[in-house]
Amino acid sequence: MHGGGFYYLEKYKSAPKVIPKSLHWFKYEAYFTWLSGFSLLFVVYYFNASSMLIDPRVLDISPLAGVGIGVASFVVAWLVYDGLCRTALVRSPWFKVIGFVIATAFAYFYAEVFSARAAYIHFGAMLGTLMVGNVFFTIIPAQKAMVKAATEGTPLDPQLGKNALARSLHNNYFTLPVLFVMVSNHFPSTFSHSYPWAILAAITLGTAGVKHWLNLREKHQTDTAVWVLPAAVALLLGVVFVTAPPAQDSASAAAACTQEVGISQVNLIVQKRCIQCHSSKPTDDVFKSPPNGVVYDTPEDIIRLKDKIMQRVVVTKTMPQNNKTQITQEERDLIRCWIEQGALNK
Numbered sequence: 001m002h003g004g005g006f007y008y009l010e011k012y013k014s015a016p017k018v019i020p021k022s023l024h025w026f027k028y029e030a031y032f033t034w035l036s037g038f039s040l041l042f043v044v045y046y047f048n049a050s051s052m053l054i055d056p057r058v059l060d061i062s063p064l065a066g067v068g069i070g071v072a073s074f075v076v077a078w079l080v081y082d083g084l085c086r087t088a089l090v091r092s093p094w095f096k097v098i099g100f101v102i103a104t105a106f107a108y109f110y111a112e113v114f115s116a117r118a119a120y121i122h123f124g125a126m127l128g129t130l131m132v133g134n135v136f137f138t139i140i141p142a143q144k145a146m147v148k149a150a151t152e153g154t155p156l157d158p159q160l161g162k163n164a165l166a167r168s169l170h171n172n173y174f175t176l177p178v179l180f181v182m183v184s185n186h187f188p189s190t191f192s193h194s195y196p197w198a199i200l201a202a203i204t205l206g207t208a209g210v211k212h213w214l215n216l217r218e219k220h221q222t223d224t225a226v227w228v229l230p231a232a233v234a235l236l237l238g239v240v241f242v243t244a245p246p247a248q249d250s251a252s253a254a255a256a257c258t259q260e261v262g263i264s265q266v267n268l269i270v271q272k273r274c275i276q277c278h279s280s281k282p283t284d285d286v287f288k289s290p291p292n293g294v295v296y297d298t299p300e301d302i303i304r305l306k307d308k309i310m311q312r313v314v315v316t317k318t319m320p321q322n323n324k325t326q327i328t329q330e331e332r333d334l335i336r337c338w339i340e341q342g343a344l345n346k
């Protein structure tokens with residue numbers, strides 16, 4: 001049942017005797033997801049490459065080089081993956097292991113070249129490209145050939161269906177990792193980790209594991225592999241644990257704040273390190289309007305937004321963006337002390 005209606009769905013191993021008059025092709029979903037994702041990749045990351053894609057603390061490359069590397073990496077990923085799928089390896093259980101190792105290598109490469117956040121997005125875009133490549137170059141051509149053979153009554157090459165099925169299964173495993181990457185932007189604690197690629201690899205393995213269990217359950221085979229779900233969930237919980245911000249013992253942390261910090265001190269830091277971007281008239285060379293509408297024009301603005309400041313400046317240290325304005329650890333500590341002392345307006 002779907003959307004309050006009953007549907008009748010039937011799967012044929014090869015083609016049915018009669019091809020239905022109206023045949024729904026499941027392909028536009030894939031194409032439009034990829035197109036919208038890539039439009040956003042260009043608008044957000046490539047058109048603002050110097051601030052969004054490149055982090056000079058990771059690798060100081062030109063925006064053009066960054067975009068070139070990004071786009072080329074998708075082509076390379078497809079060629080490697082498609083090449084592997086054409087070997088006998090695709091039928092071996094080792095394929096998954098090798099695939100995972102290669103994916104991790106990509107995650108590592110991205111994390112060594114781009115800002116951590118852009119590295120995550122590239123990893124997702126890379127998997128998304130493989131998915132849509134599978135639909136475009138293998139699954140749909142195979143389906144067209146199958147329909148043609150069925151309408152003409154010519155014998156069907158069973159390998160076509162098998163190839164399409166294998167690629168479709170890979171896509172099935174890619175879905176949850178790609179979904180995670182799509183929302184990862186909102187979780188700085190994941191990409192701000194010192195080993196962002198390892199977190200990405202662990203989440204990929206964990207979410208693909210959950211997908212594996214769902215697949216087994218659909219085939220009623222979970223009793224032979226009961227460990228799959230707990231193992232996948234344990235891995236994901238492990239990621240939650242290692243990316244969690246360090247538990248602040250607030251008594252001892254407050255003790256480290258020897259002097260009382262006032263709003264005027266914090267305001268000075270913010271005026272020096274933040275308002276280049278976060279003001280109603282930014283002076284930054286890239287951000288001509290305040291990012292996310294966040295402005296710190298007055299001390300009241302700072303007080304109102306103190307919780308988010310704590311998250312981004314003290315806990316995850318993902319602000320100032322790529323530390324463009326070179327905030328110091330002492331300044332971060334002063335902000336932390338002020339917030340822990342109650343974020344007073346004095």
Ligand code: HEC
Pocket residue numbers: 051270273274275276277278284287291292294308309312313319320321324325327
């Ligand atoms: C070079 C420009 C730049 C500077 C300097 C900068 N930011 Fe940001 N800030 C951004 C961008 C871009 C975003 C939106 C993307 C994101 O959330 O990472 C953002 C988002 C934020 C957010 C999240 C807002 C929300 O609604 O989710 C906070 C909080 C923040 N910045 C605080 C600060 C503080 C505090 C400073 C100074 C210590 C600072 N930023 C300096 C560019 C900057």
